[in-house]
Amino acid sequence: MERQAVNSSMIASVGYDSSTSTLEIEFKKNGAVWQYFDVSESVYYEMMSGSIGKNFLAMIKGQYVESQVG
DSSP states (O other): OOOEEOOOSSEEEEEEETTTTEEEEEETTTOOEEEEOSOOHHHHHHHHSSOHHHHHHHHTTTTSOEEEOO
16 A cells, blocks of 8 residues: 655554555554554544644544554
């Protein structure tokens, strides 16, 4: 999945595949890449507005099935 660099102290890059509703996030701390499944496009856009790291913690972390892919 193609990711775009983002302005965040916590997250390096974010990608989203609307055909599978999969969100992919690369973290700055250790370079780990995680995928989050069944994330609606509206949730993705809401997460990307404002503070991406804070929105991730509030809206994504612990709310969706996740898998480390890198």
